Amino acid sequence: MSRILVVDDEPLIVEIIAETLSPEGHEIQKVYNGEDAIKFLNRDQEPPDLVLLDLMLPGMDGLEVSRQMQQDARLNHIPIIMLTAKTATYDRKTGYQKGADDYITKPFDPDELILRVRTQLQHLHGVKDTDLTNLPGAEQVQVAIRERTADPEGDWAIVYADIENFRAYNQAYSFAQGNKLVQKAASSLIKAIEEKGNADDFLGHISGSEFVVLTSIDKCQGITERAGELFSKLVPDFFSKQDQTKGSFTSVSRQGDIVRLPLVSLSFDIVDNSVD
Template identity: 30%
Template sequence: MAEPHSLKTDIKVFLAVPEANLREILVYLLKAWEYNVVLIQEGQDMAELARQENPNLIIIDAAFEHKQGLKVCRRLKDDFLTSYIPTIVLIDKRQLRRDLLSIEQGVDDYLIKPPDPIDLEIRIVLALRSAAHHFNANALTKLPGNKLIEKELIQRMEAGQDFSFHYIDIDNFKSYNDKYGHLRGDRVIIETAQIISQCVKENGAAEDFVGHIGGDDFVVVTEPLRSENVASAVIDRFDARSGDFYTREDRQNGFIVACDRSGKVTNIPLMSLSIAIVNNTSDNPLNLLEITDIAAELKKYLKGQKGSNYMVNRRVLDKGMTGRKRDVRSEPLRH
């Protein structure tokens, strides 16, 4: 039942078990199966650690944090930054009967303590497979990928919700990646994902959504009234951080010498953000294709501007040509 070892060495498992004997056995088993085990101690903030380290799986004892393990699970599932992480709870039979509803709402699977090693190994493999298939998370940032982004938009449209769709793109990322290498490029992607996620948490609503299309393209879905605050916060934080990605010389120059997309050696400006914002409201509903078309048009315009900017589409007027031919009326740029 075990997965090939070459696929498991990078799988990080958070283990939160207060009972020493059980913890020792589980650590032995997990390491024998070649998982990367991270022990979480009583008093540590599990939710914050999960946000920072993005584990592939969490195994938590219901007795963790003075028998508050199920509440910790609920917190993880309520936070979009950690909701995708599969969680297995270890619980005794008496607590299982008492807290069955909480278990159903807050965890992905459970095992009666002490777990049978074969059962545990099977549950771990199935949880990891299910997470990879169901959530379709981006492998680098662990944010929801294209399928979940599409699902989120369709659900909001079918429910008749007003929302703002943010298409976020890192300008000049390809040139940076070519010059500094893929490892440095991955670092930029990961930190940008963290910046976006944190800004949405601080400035958005609890139901907001953050996704990663792939490469240097991200998506935010938030409330229209919060959209500009979110965009401004993301830009401010990215601009404050982006200079640290470069050498001192490039930072002082304000550009890097690299090949542009046509292969010509030229001075490429430092990275910035373009954020195209499309408002979808009940008095002017759009379909999925229209939302993406308008976002692409706004993005194309923004890419020609200097520095980090966002543009908000507030009104869309039918030009009478086809359902997709719309005239984008947007707010002024924000520098």
């Protein structure tokens, strides 16, 4: 089941959309203006899988909602389908520049709406690594890297982040706990980017405990230091009191030996186009 946020100031349109998409197995959430849409998206909860967003909202319009979503590392992978009565090329071009993935013109055909929603969700789930972090997955990371590095003269940096001793932690404490640790790593990276990065920085979850941050060269140090600091504050809660005191934990190596390893931490490798 996918979660879809519908944002439109016309209650009748919202109800028609809900009646059209609910039988498809989707959970529909409803808001009626741009300000409430941003508040809903910024709640400390799992974000929706897709947003149906009216272009001509009162106050904060759909373009501004889309722009703010693109600047948020937690939200910028979510597909946006714009709902509009306008068909002008300018409006569509501006919408795509602000982050819209598709358009549907009101009044719309229910079958067309279902098809467009299905297409965007299929694309999303094809590129998203897992529901664990709700971040873009490996395929979308590759696309983003190609786009960022296309200009050899551009200011770009690729940060590869990983949880050190993660495999050993899973072996010692369970995969369920390991999944929670991955979520904490993701939230630490998101917060670090918000505090120390650029508005258009990208965060993706490749697989397992591996993440990628795309940023500018001057922001790398601030992001990695802050993410490491945030994560290190959360780590002790994932270990027994005994392991916390020792600053290490016991696991079994690939060779079958009993080993004692440091508590998990975030490690970083950086590739950029700076001139030495």
